[in-house]
Amino acid sequence: MEVNANEISTILKKQIEKYQISTEFEEVGEIIQVGDGIARIYGLENVMSSELVEFPHGVFGMALNLEEDNVGCILFGSERYLKEGDPVKRTGKVMQVPVGEELVGRVVNPLGQPLDGKGPIHAKHFSPIERKALGVVYRQPVKEPLQTGIKAIDSMIPIGRGQRELIIGDRQIGNSTIAIDTILNQKGQGVFCIYVAIGQKGSTISKVVRTFEDYGAMEYTAVIMTTANDPAPMSYIAPYSGAAMGEYFRDNKMHALAVYDDLSKHAWAYRQVSLLLRRPPGREAYPGDIFYLHSRLLERAAKLSDELGGGSLTALPIVETQAGDYSAYIPTNVISITDGQIYLEPDLFYGGVRPAIDVGISVSRVGGNAQIKAMKQVAGKLRLDMAQYRELESFAKFSSEMDKTTQAQLTRGQKMVEILKQDQNKTLPVEKQVAIIFLGTLGYLDDVPVGEIQRLEQEFYQFMDTKYPHILKGIIEKKELDQDLEAGLNSACQDFMGGYNV
């Protein structure tokens, strides 16, 4: 494309003609001190709490501390060019971010500014980053499932739309993977996803975005990111702007899923900001309102009542523990706020059980309402098998001689553990989950060697797809295993196992 210098001049001329001068009195203060992402300001006597203030060079800030003779602000931008005595203007507005479909497929910072080089975002709607969570009358109990596509979760720790389910575990054992897989599995489900990366490595985020692109997940996903070198105030507001973007979908009769990865880094960022603003430190030097910090964020996840359109915002916060310490301050806080938690166990992970979900202590307090009935039918038996297996597992290490029932329970358990293993980024639709768990719980796999199960599983899916697609379709349509379906599934299993042994 050729650009004519004349053309540019014409455009500029037109624009300058449109430009109007209007000057008003503005309320200003001046910087007393600036650094470490915060500024103290003298003046601005009428400024309100969490009001947006404007610094020179296009830097914005938010008033957090209103003190007797100064105002403490956090800065959303570089403080490099700010100096003592610079004027600071009030804006009279609270902090807002662009929301809506325009953000889908984009990578933005917590202010909604694009970071992906795909041009400006022309959003039609804006929403304040801090909004009061909805009251009780505007909500209804969680009832629709949010399929994660992960067998171990969908069967035993089901997550519903509007639920808040915590993913918790040590670093590097697949916390984010569960959340990312869940996002991948929302393809075609009518759920918009928001992935909030808080203070992560740039390389990690770019890998995640690449995964989303490879699996076509960016078509319904927005990524909000702050990297480890962004100022702490940016990390502090990141999940709130993510929630604001999710709320837009929730309030417009749509479904959204927000992943906050992770809230321990968020707590660190807030601790830094608070300490610099000289708020008194409490336990582990976190400020006194660290609980409220997370509760007001997660409370914004909701399933709206039918009068309000029945939209939902599901929250999947991630908390990283140090050396498996679930009873540290931030983990216990977030555990008590959420509707359940998925524990990841390093021993399982290194033992080859991946996803390394410890199904014994993971729970979903919403429970069976968030499952289709067919899954509920097969998963009841699965949960029982797993519980018995766990009980016997440690005991079995001591005695070599076992009676037949014990032996049978042990093998069943081993097979079920094997079935629940799943590779990264390979999500499974619910009907196939039902089928494979059905196969396992009815004991068809008891005679198959453990090493064979993974291969058998893949063959089983192919077999079902080619020979019995109507059964899989039946499960989706009826959502429950009635007598016909159960009989059909049974005979399909027999057919498959017969063929397999040959």
Added chain:
Amino acid sequence: MIITIYAKRYAKALFELAQEKNRIDETLDEFKFFLNLIEGDKDLKSFLNLPNDKEREKILSNLLSARVSELFFNFLLLVLKNKRFHLIHQIYDDFEGRVDSYNNRIKAVAITALPLTGNQLFVVNRAIAKYLNADVRLENKVDPSIIGGIVIRLNGKIFNASLAEQFNRLKHFLIKNQK
């Protein structure tokens, strides 16, 4: 100038006493006179900052008793005794602000790139006075970095009609409107 709450408390006390005695304007004049005195004499200023109560009181009394009222003299001694003398300029600023608002008068600073002439000052003064419906005490400061136009600063408010600001806004306007 930044006025700390410590300075505000002293200014408030002085103002209220002056008001009781009905000597507000006189006290302001005395204050001004005193500041001029110490600004003109570096030795006196550093002497007052020394921690020697007895001598200081004597000398101050010799120096000032004929020229300032008992009220202001006592105020000065208190400030010295409480080791707040370094705040004296802040106290003056706040006191002046209180006197101004008592007299329905407002202090304004007009920042320009070149100094304003007497007639210009008068015009600006009248314009602000009309806008605020109050008497205006106008000060002129020169700051070449604003390029042209005028910036008016009132207590905590700013009216920015400088060329530098206009250029800045034009820049943002052009960036925002690019497609």
